[in-house]
Amino acid sequence: MSSEMVISVTSYDKPGIICTVTEAINDAGGVILNLSQTVLDKYFSMILFAIFQRSVSAETIKKELTKSLNQFSKDKVEVSVIESKSLSESSDKPDYASDKELEEEYVLTASSISRQNIVAKISRFCKDNHINILNLYTKTVNDLYFMIFFLDTSSVKSMEAVRKQIKKIESDNPDLKIMLQHYEIFKATNEINIKI
Amino acid sequence: MRSEQILNTVEMILKENLDVRAVTMGIDLLDCKTGNVDTTCKNIIKKIQRYSKTFVATCEKVSEKYSIPVVNKRISVTPISHVGAGFSADGFVKLAMALDKAATSVGVDLIGGFSANVEKGVSNADKALFESLPLALSKTKKVNSSINAGSTRYGINMDAVKTLGQTIKDIANMTAGNGGFGAAKFVIFCNQPGDNPFMAGAMHGLGEAEAVINCGVSGPGVIARAIERRIKAKGKNTPLGLHDLAEEIKLASFRVTRCGELIGREVAKTLGIPFGVVDLSLAPTPKVGDSIGEIIKLLGVDVIGAPGSTAIIAILNDAVKKGGAFASQCVGGLSGAFIPVMEDSELANAAKEGTLTIEKLEAMTSVCSVGFDMIPIPGYVDAETISALIADELAIGMINNKTTAARIIPVPGKKEGEMVSFGGLYGESVVMTVRNVGKSSRFINFAGKIPAPIHSLKN
Numbered sequence: 024m025s026s027e028m029v030i031s032v033t034s035y036d037k038p039g040i041i042c043t044v045t046e047a048i049n050d051a052g053g054v055i056l057n058l059s060q061t062v063l064d065k066y067f068s069m070i071l072f073a074i075f076q077r078s079v080s081a082e083t084i085k086k087e088l089t090k091s092l093n094q095f096s097k098d099k100v101e102v103s104v105i106e107s108k109s110l111s112e113s114s115d116k117p118d119y120a121s122d123k124e125l126e127e128e129y130v131l132t133a134s135s136i137s138r139q140n141i142v143a144k145i146s147r148f149c150k151d152n153h154i155n156i157l158n159l160y161t162k163t164v165n166d167l168y169f170m171i172f173f174l175d176t177s178s179v180k181s182m183e184a185v186r187k188q189i190k191k192i193e194s195d196n197p198d199l200k201i202m203l204q205h206y207e208i209f210k211a212t213n214e215i216n217i218k219i
Numbered sequence: 220m221r222s223e224q225i226l227n228t229v230e231m232i233l234k235e236n237l238d239v240r241a242v243t244m245g246i247d248l249l250d251c252k253t254g255n256v257d258t259t260c261k262n263i264i265k266k267i268q269r270y271s272k273t274f275v276a277t278c279e280k281v282s283e284k285y286s287i288p289v290v291n292k293r294i295s296v297t298p299i300s301h302v303g304a305g306f307s308a309d310g311f312v313k314l315a316m317a318l319d320k321a322a323t324s325v326g327v328d329l330i331g332g333f334s335a336n337v338e339k340g341v342s343n344a345d346k347a348l349f350e351s352l353p354l355a356l357s358k359t360k361k362v363n364s365s366i367n368a369g370s371t372r373y374g375i376n377m378d379a380v381k382t383l384g385q386t387i388k389d390i391a392n393m394t395a396g397n398g399g400f401g402a403a404k405f406v407i408f409c410n411q412p413g414d415n416p417f418m419a420g421a422m423h424g425l426g427e428a429e430a431v432i433n434c435g436v437s438g439p440g441v442i443a444r445a446i447e448r449r450i451k452a453k454g455k456n457t458p459l460g461l462h463d464l465a466e467e468i469k470l471a472s473f474r475v476t477r478c479g480e481l482i483g484r485e486v487a488k489t490l491g492i493p494f495g496v497v498d499l500s501l502a503p504t505p506k507v508g509d510s511i512g513e514i515i516k517l518l519g520v521d522v523i524g525a526p527g528s529t530a531i532i533a534i535l536n537d538a539v540k541k542g543g544a545f546a547s548q549c550v551g552g553l554s555g556a557f558i559p560v561m562e563d564s565e566l567a568n569a570a571k572e573g574t575l576t577i578e579k580l581e582a583m584t585s586v587c588s589v590g591f592d593m594i595p596i597p598g599y600v601d602a603e604t605i606s607a608l609i610a611d612e613l614a615i616g617m618i619n620n621k622t623t624a625a626r627i628i629p630v631p632g633k634k635e636g637e638m639v640s641f642g643g644l645y646g647e648s649v650v651m652t653v654r655n656v657g658k659s660s661r662f663i664n665f666a667g668k669i670p671a672p673i674h675s676l677k678n
Contacts, residue, residue: 207285
């Protein structure tokens with residue numbers, strides 16, 4: 024019986040981490056179905072889905088991965104392995120972040136001098152409005168803290184109501200400026216080949 | 220999509236004054252014509268309302284979706300001389316008032332197309348239109364008018380030019396209480412395009428579809444900031460040539476035009492009307508940071524009007540076209556750099572300082588996309604001199620196979636150096652000096668035609 028696992032790895036970044044992780048998964052009999060990784064301020068983080076043809080526990084995979092990574096590097100590493108919830112359903116779903124152009128994909132850009140609680144405020148706003156955060160970046164430019172949220176608004180009942188709420192958040196937080204724009208504008212202004 | 224790309228686009232809108240300057244719905248009015256002016260007026264109002272009742276709301280919704288301001292929503296119509304053929308001057312005034320009423324009822328800012336094509340000759344309809352102009356433009360708020368008096372194909376109709384010099388004075392005098400503002404709603408062209416979304420020359424030319432959406436972008440601020448960044452990023456030992464700056468303008472122009480293309484097409488799709496063209500003109504406003512004049516100075520002259528200013532406008536005009544053309548499926552209208560003195564705070568300042576003269580502006584119009592634009596002149600300048608200014612401008616267009624135009628405002632009661640202000644996007648400026656006033660009467664009074672140039676024989 025096969026096992027589907029969600030595996031995440033966090034470590035100080037250096038060349039060879041992905042190789043170490045994917046070889047360890049392969050040695051454990053796993054096949055990687057999907058993977059996303061990023062490097063933030065010199066720290067590496069990866070999340071991946073893998074399917075193991077033989078029955079194997081999450082604990083075993085975690086032990087084997089941790090052992091391989093500790094052999095690879097003396098840097099502290101955090102490994103998490105959990106059994107996936109209905110991966111066989113989700114593997115048929117398109118990867119919204121990279122594969123499918125969403126009709127309802129928006130980009131919310133927020134800027135503020137203060138970083139205190141801002142990401143939490145915007146995340147709460149998204150949760151309250153049934154908006155799924157597909158991706159999130161932050162960046163500091165000239166002492167101004169920017170947050171860029173890629174959002175799936177397909178479950179939003181009223182964009183007008185959403186925009187009203189944004190105005191309310193802005194008026195309650197004068198330091199915070201928010202723009203909500205359909206993703207198409209960024210594709211149009213930054214890519215050569217687009218469908219208009 | 221990298222975060223820098225997202226932030227660059229956001230910055231263009233928030234800090235660099237990127238906007239879509241005009242979304243203009245062109246509507247054919249030929250089927251509104253009846254033998255009776257009142258019925259024709261009713262038909263015009265009904266048809267405009269039918270096509271554009273949700274136009275403003277749609278523009279606003281699309282603007283909100285992308286957080287890009289759509290500054291002006293406008294309508295352009297078939298040149299009214301065709302619709303009003305057979306009516307008297309009073310009939311044309313009624314048509315103007317019908318257009319004004321229709322525009323007001325649907326909430327658009329301006330309506331263009333109170334126009335005629337007279338490059339080969341003046342018909343009775345054209346004559347009636349000319350006679351109606353002072354009253355029509357003084358009694359209406361939103362109506363804009365244009366006359367195409369010349370073309371590379373047919374030459375310049377100097378009979379019309381002679382008449383129109385006086386017409387401009389009459390329009391200005393009839394709106395003297397408002398600084399001659401009526402003349403700001405009137406422009407004379409050579410090689411006028413039929414799909415220009417910008418006023419005062421917007422019209423829905425013959426040969427266009429039943430209705431169409433044209434879009435005019437703008438982004439002098441975006442271009443200026445791009446040039447600034449490029450100059451700042453220059454390394455100590457890296458040469459930076461005008462070709463490098465032209466490339467920067469081209470890239471910025473691509474992005475600006477794409478905004479207009481996206482918004483224009485979405486408005487068209489939502490309304491179920493074909494999309495026409497993007498006019499990729501750089502159109503300034505009086506707002507700080509939204510100036511063509513600023514770009515001229517960034518590209519290397521200390522004062523606008525100094526030697527080099529014409530070459531700089533040529534670089535800018537060409538680079539804008541190159542970048543914009545790649546960004547759009549269909550480019551049209553005027554598409555280039557505007558130099559409207561009153562509407563650009565830096566140009567207006569240069570006029571005030573005396574570094575920018577009408578003569579230098581004339582040179583610059585040979586390489587920019589329009590011509591004499593929003594130029595206030597002393598109210599005492601005679602009609603023949605005004606006609607001669609128009610003739611000079613149209614000759615540049617005729618010989619060089621480009622669009623040129625003259626939107627000259629003789630300000631009643633004001634002399635050179637005195638301020639005139641129309642407010643809003645129309646801006647303000649000092650009245651500019653016209654040299655050699657009264658010395659062109661013999662030329663104008665010959666009238667007749669300036670024959671088409673030899674290179675018009677292309678067959």
